[in-house]
Amino acid sequence: MTDRFMYPLSFGANRGSDGRTHFSLWAPDCRTVSLEIDGAASTAMQPQGDGCFTATVACAVQARYRYRVGPDLVVPDPASRAQATDVHDPSLVIDPRAYAWQNTAWRGRPWHETVLYEAHVGLLGGFTGLAQKLPELVDLGITAVELMPVADFPGSRNWGYDGVLPFAPDRAYGTPDDLKALIDRAHGLGLMMFLDVVYNHFGPDGNYLGAYASPFFRHDTTTPWGPAIDFRRPQVRQFFIENALYWLMEYRFDGLRLDAVHAIGDPGWLDALAAEVRRTVEPDRHVHLVLEHDGNAASHLTRGFDAQWNDDGHHVLHVLLTGERDGYYGDYADAPARHLARCLSEGFIYQGDPSPYRDGESRGEPSAHLSPTSFVLFLQNHDQVGNRAFGERLNQLCPPNALRAATALVLLSPQIPLLFMGEEWASASPFLYFTSHNDALAVAVRDGRRREFARFPAFASAESQSRIPDPNSPATFQASDILLKMPSDGSTRWRAFVRELLAVRRDAITPYLQGAQSIGAQAIGDTAVQASWRLGDKSILTIAANFGVDAVPCQVSDGRVLFATDEVVVRHMATGSLPARSLMATLSDAAP
Numbered sequence: 001m002t003d004r005f006m007y008p009l010s011f012g013a014n015r016g017s018d019g020r021t022h023f024s025l026w027a028p029d030c031r032t033v034s035l036e037i038d039g040a041a042s043t044a045m046q047p048q049g050d051g052c053f054t055a056t057v058a059c060a061v062q063a064r065y066r067y068r069v070g071p072d073l074v075v076p077d078p079a080s081r082a083q084a085t086d087v088h089d090p091s092l093v094i095d096p097r098a099y100a101w102q103n104t105a106w107r108g109r110p111w112h113e114t115v116l117y118e119a120h121v122g123l124l125g126g127f128t129g130l131a132q133k134l135p136e137l138v139d140l141g142i143t144a145v146e147l148m149p150v151a152d153f154p155g156s157r158n159w160g161y162d163g164v165l166p167f168a169p170d171r172a173y174g175t176p177d178d179l180k181a182l183i184d185r186a187h188g189l190g191l192m193m194f195l196d197v198v199y200n201h202f203g204p205d206g207n208y209l210g211a212y213a214s215p216f217f218r219h220d221t222t223t224p225w226g227p228a229i230d231f232r233r234p235q236v237r238q239f240f241i242e243n244a245l246y247w248l249m250e251y252r253f254d255g256l257r258l259d260a261v262h263a264i265g266d267p268g269w270l271d272a273l274a275a276e277v278r279r280t281v282e283p284d285r286h287v288h289l290v291l292e293h294d295g296n297a298a299s300h301l302t303r304g305f306d307a308q309w310n311d312d313g314h315h316v317l318h319v320l321l322t323g324e325r326d327g328y329y330g331d332y333a334d335a336p337a338r339h340l341a342r343c344l345s346e347g348f349i350y351q352g353d354p355s356p357y358r359d360g361e362s363r364g365e366p367s368a369h370l371s372p373t374s375f376v377l378f379l380q381n382h383d384q385v386g387n388r389a390f391g392e393r394l395n396q397l398c399p400p401n402a403l404r405a406a407t408a409l410v411l412l413s414p415q416i417p418l419l420f421m422g423e424e425w426a427s428a429s430p431f432l433y434f435t436s437h438n439d440a441l442a443v444a445v446r447d448g449r450r451r452e453f454a455r456f457p458a459f460a461s462a463e464s465q466s467r468i469p470d471p472n473s474p475a476t477f478q479a480s481d482i483l484l485k486m487p488s489d490g491s492t493r494w495r496a497f498v499r500e501l502l503a504v505r506r507d508a509i510t511p512y513l514q515g516a517q518s519i520g521a522q523a524i525g526d527t528a529v530q531a532s533w534r535l536g537d538k539s540i541l542t543i544a545a546n547f548g549v550d551a552v553p554c555q556v557s558d559g560r561v562l563f564a565t566d567e568v569v570v571r572h573m574a575t576g577s578l579p580a581r582s583l584m585a586t587l588s589d590a591a592p
Contacts, residue, residue, distance in 0.1 A: 003017070003097065005096060005097065005099070005101055005249075005250060005252070006096040006097050006250060007096075007242075007245055007246045007249040007250040009024075009079055009167075009242050009246065010024065010238060010242060011024050011025070011026065011078070011079035011239060011242065012024065012077050012078075012079025012080060012081065012167065013065065013077060013079075013080075013081065013091070013093050013094070015061070015093060015094070015095050015096075017097075019058055020056055020057065020058050020059075021056070021057060021058075021059050021063075021093050022054065022055075022056045023035055023045065023054060023055045023056070023057070023065070023077075024052060024053070024054045025045065025052070025053050025054075025067050025077070025078075026050075026051050026052050026053075026213055026235050026239075027051060027052075027053055027067070027069055027212040027213055028050070028051025028212075028213055028214075028215055029051075029069075029211070029212045029213060029214055029215075030051075030053070030069050030070070030212050032044065032045075033045045033053040033067055033068065033069055033212075034067070034068045035055045035057070035065060035067060035068075036065060036066050036067070036068055036074060037057070037059050037063050037064070037065045038059075038063055038064050038065070042068060043055050043057055045067075050235070051213070051215075051235070052235075059093055060093070061093055061094070061095045061098070062092055062093060062094075063092070063093040064084050064090035064091070064092060065077070065090060065091055065092075065093060066090050066091065069208075069211065069212040070211070070212070073208075073211060073212075075208040075211070075212070076088070076089065076090060076091045076165065076208070077091040077165075078165065078208075078209055078213075078239075079167050079239070080092070080152070080165050080167060080168045081094040081096070081167055081168060081176060082094050082168050082169065082171070082175065082176050083152050083165065083168050083171055085171065086152075086154060086155070086171070086206075087152050087153065087154050087164050087165055087205070087206030088154075088206055091165075091168070094176055096176075096250050098177070099176075099177045099180045099181075101180070101184055101252070102184050102188060103184055103187040103188045106187035106188075106252070107282075107284050107285050107286060108192060108254045108285050108286030108287060108288075109143060109144075109190075109192055109254070109286055110286055110514075111286070111288050111306045111307070111373060111416075112373050112416075112510060112513035112514050113143055113510055114143055114144050114192065114288070114416050115141060115142050115143045115144065115411075115416075115417055115419075115502060115505070116142075116144050116145075116146050116194065116376065116416065116417065116418040116419070117137055117142040117144065117145050117146065117418070117419050117421065117424075118146045118148065118381055118382060118418060118419070118420050118421060119145055119146065119147055119148065119421045120148045120159070120160075120382065120421065120431075121147055121148070121150060121173045122156075122157065122158075122172060122173060122477075123421070123477075123480060123481055123482060124421065124482075126172070126173045126174045126178070127169075127173050127174035127175075127178040127179045127181070127182045128174055128178055128181075128182070130145075130182055131181060131182045131185045131186075134182075134185060134186055134189050134191060135189060137191065138189050138190065138191060139499070140424055140495070140498065140499050140502060141498075141499055141501075141502025141503060141505070141506060142191070142419070142502075143190070143191060143192060144191065144192035144193070144194055144254065144255070145186060145191060145192070145193055145194065146194035146195070146196060146255075146257055146418070147193070147194065147195050147196060148160045148196050148382055149161055149163050149195075149196045149197065149198050149259070150163075150169045150170055150173055150179070150195065151163030151164075151165060151166045151167070151168065151169070151170065151197070151198065152164065152165035152168040152169070152170045152171070152206075153170055153203055153206075154203065154205040154206045154436070154437060154438070155172075155435065155436025155437060156172040156436050157172075157434050157435060157436040157474070157477045158170075158434070158435055158436065159382065159386065159433065159434070159435075160196065160198075161198055161203070161225075161259065162203030162204065162205070162435065162437075163198055163202070163203055164202050164203045164205070164206040164207040165206070166197070166198070166199075166240075166243050167243060167246060179251060180251060180252075183251060183252055183253065184252075187252070192254035192255065192286075192288075193252075193253050193254055193255075194253065194254060194255040194256065194257055194288070194290070195247050195251075195253045195255075195256055195257070196256075196257045196259055197243065197244065197247065197256050197257070197258055197259065198259045198260075199229070199240045199243075199258060199259070199261070199264060200223055200225070200229065200259065200260050200261065200263035200264050201223045201225040201226050201227070201228070201229065201263065202226065202227075202229075203225075204225075204226060204437075204441060205437060205438060205441055210227070215230060215233055215236075216229065216230060216233070216235075216236055217229060217230055218230045218265060221265060223263045224263070225263075228263070228265055229264070229265075230265070231264060231265060231266035231269040232265075232266060237269055237272065240269075240273070241272070241273050241276050244256055244273055244276075244277060245276070245277065245280055245281075248277065248281055248287055249280070249281070254286065254287060254288065255287060255288035255289065255290060255306075256288075256289055256290070257290045257291075257292065257309075258270070258289070258290070258291050258292065259292055260292055260293075260294070261291050261292065261293050262293050262294045262295045262297070267297065267300075270291070270300055270305075271300065271303045271304065274289055274300075274303060274304025274305055275303075275304055277289060277304070278304055288306045288307075289304065289305045289306055290305065290306060290307045290308065290309065290376060291305055291307070291308040291309070292308070292309045292311075293308055293309075294311070295363060295364065295365075296308075296312070296348045296350055296351065296363060296364030296365060296367070297364075297365055298347070298348065298351070298364070298365040298366060298367040298370060298374075299365055301367075301370055301374045302370075306373075306374070307373065307374050307375060307376050307416055308374065308375060308376065309375075309376045309378075309381075309418075310343065310347065310348065310375040310376055310377050310378075310415065312332075312339075312343055312348050312349035312350060313340075313343045313349075313375065313377045313378075313415070314377075314378055314379065314381070314384055315328060315329055315331065315332050316332040316336050316339045316340045316343060316349060317340065317379060317406050317409075317410075318379075318384070318394075319332045319333055319336045320336045320337070320340065320402075320406070320527055320547040321379075321394065321397070321398040321402050321403065321406055321547060322394075322397045322398050326456055327357065327456075328357045330356060330357050331350070331355050331356055331357045332349070335523070336526075336527065337523035337524075337525060337526055337527055337528055337529050338523045340523075340529050341521040341522050341523050341529045341530075341531065342521070344413065344415075344518070344521040344529065344531040344543075345368070345518040345520060345521035345531060346367055346368035346518065347367035347368065347370055347372070347374060347375045347415075348364050348365075348367040348375075349364075350363040350364035351364045351365060351366045351367055351368075352364050352365060352366065368518075371516065371517075372413070372414035372415050372513075372516055372517075372518065372533065373414065373415065373416055373513055373516070375415045375416065376415065376416045376417075376418050377410050377413055377415040377416065377417055377418070378410060378417070378418040378419070378420065379394055379403075379406055379407065379410055379423070380393060380394055380419075380420040380423050381418065381420050382420065382431065385420060385430075385431040386431045386432060386433050387433065389453050389458075389459065389468045390430060390432070390468070390469070391430030391431045391432040391433070391469075391479075391480065392430060393422070393423070393426075393427060393428075393429075393430070393431070394406075394423075395426045395427075395428075395494075396428075399581060401565070401580075401581035401582065402547050402581040404497065404565050404581075404583075405545050405546065405547060405565055405581055405582055405583040406545070406547065407497070407498065407501070408501055408545075408563060408565055408583045408585070409543060409545050409583055411498070411501040411502060411505055412501060412504065412505055412509065412541075412543060412562070412563060412585050413531075413543065414509065414513055414516045414533050414535070414541070417505075419498070421482060422482040423498075424494075424495055424498045425491040425492065425494055425495040425498075426490065426491050426494040427482045427491070428491075429479070429480060429481065429482045430479060430480060431480050432469050432471075432476050432477075432479060432480045433449065433469075433471045433476075434471050434472075434476045434477040434480060435471045435472050436472060436474075436477075437472055442470075442471075442472035445471055445472065446470050446471060446472060449468060449471060450465040450466075450468055453465060453468060500563075501563065504562055504563050504585075508562055508587055509535070509541065509562075509587075511537075512535035512536040512537045512539065513535065513536065514536045515535070515536035516533050516534065516535045516536055516541075517533060517534050518531070518532070518533050519532050519533060519534050519540070520532055524544070524546075524552050524553065524554050524578070525546065525548060525550075525552035525553075526548060527546065527547045527548030528544070528545065528546035528547065528548060528552045528554070528578060529544070529545055530542065530543070530544040530545075530554060530556070531543050537590045538590040539587055539588055539589060539590045540557065540559065540587070540588040541562075541585065541586075541587050542556050542557060542559065542585065542586050542587075542588075543583065543584075543585045544556060544573075544578050544583065544584050544585075545582075545583040546578045546579065546580060546581060546582055546583070547581060548580060548581070549580050549581070550580055551572065551577045551578060551579050551580055552577070552578050553576055553577060553578075554573065554576065554577065554578035555576050556573060556584070556586050557586070557588055558588065559586040559587050559588035559589070560586065560587055560588075561584060561585070561586055562585040562586060562587050563583070563584070563585045564582070564583070564584040564585075565581075565582045565583045565584070566579075566582060568582075569582045569583070569584050570584065
């Protein structure tokens, strides 16, 4: 056992090598706080100033403890490393040194080698079940698995964005050591592991902070999910910075994806977090930070963050593939090929431009100066599938040849590609929104979701709204289980198609992504684009893609064909025509 893989926290329970455990709680609304362990006599915690209370006692590993913050209120530890059962129950004393890491020499992989696979742990058999599937992902060509949030949430089924104990892996998925074993096995296979973390809100059930630490929240603003967290408070800032470092240092995650950071009221905190991560993580480790930011805030990508999810890229590709124009898709419907060309050449489409969907409000910052690898590009993810009323995947919404072309574009583009679980074999299972809330909250969530969809013409009637799956029903979770529907012959062929693309990327593109730059992209039709990049070795990668039903004129420079969606494409391109719903990628030799 070693302290190397224990990250000492300013909060919560830190077990010392002498068998004593130091407990610390920030409770600025309390005059007194006591520690209760396994139902024994309580221990008065000592005030340390600034609302912090501490106690150091001898106790066993796995001891159950809570804090009494009022005559009638005992609460779990907000920095709990693990829970005995669920979010309302006692926390557990954990010894992080106990896990015997096997792959201690692992130092990660450079960012440009990243091919992300987003996974929901609960639908893949928990931490142990997912660990068994890692070799399949390696064989496919995946280099990094990104877990949807695992922080403890109420009940046994959840997307993870209702977490209330951000340091505790949810018990429904396994123990802390099970999670470490998953990460350890991934590292032994050469896979990076990323974790999606939520720092913009707490879930609606099981968050007790407001009862004893009300300054944790702002009272002058809210988020779409509840009270806004007050990042102006030093204790709050430190709480979440330590959370990020805890996952990176104690669990050895290789990267974090920060959810919906546009809802964080102090954007300067993000840069402070990145700076602290870069100062703290060992200099010989590759650790990566990725943002989701609806405002296309490109400036963070020069301040310690590696990349941002490119929602613009998803939205315009979705319009081209499905023709849908409702909601935010309307921002991309006027000239989708032109918008896609800007995405491929400059990253974001909206870079301070007015957004019709937002009533003309400007959105975004300039991004053309950034590397293509500053953007994570995808056709599907948990939001874009699961926030549909019936959770349909793209293979149910668009022609297969068009989807082949779009998949090839995402996997061969110099932007960092992401696949959503099941996408690699064209899963027929939906991915629905599911929860396991208490009865009252379950009704509120179900009714709120139906009201949200009532804004769309297809769900205007009460009858149509009633067809939307109930998030709290176990059947909704079961319907989303991709393990219940094994791949068909067609799915096996699709997996081979994805594997072939990722092999092309690995061998011909990835080694030369450092220093890659766009040298232009343009619409070559209403539904077709052509884009070129100068790679790090000065070779030129050119991709031409047509998502429409008619061929378009297209000329590409001399170079070897890296990939074409069909042999017919190569013959047509020789005569200056790109067939309907097709793609071809070429690579020229490096300049002398």
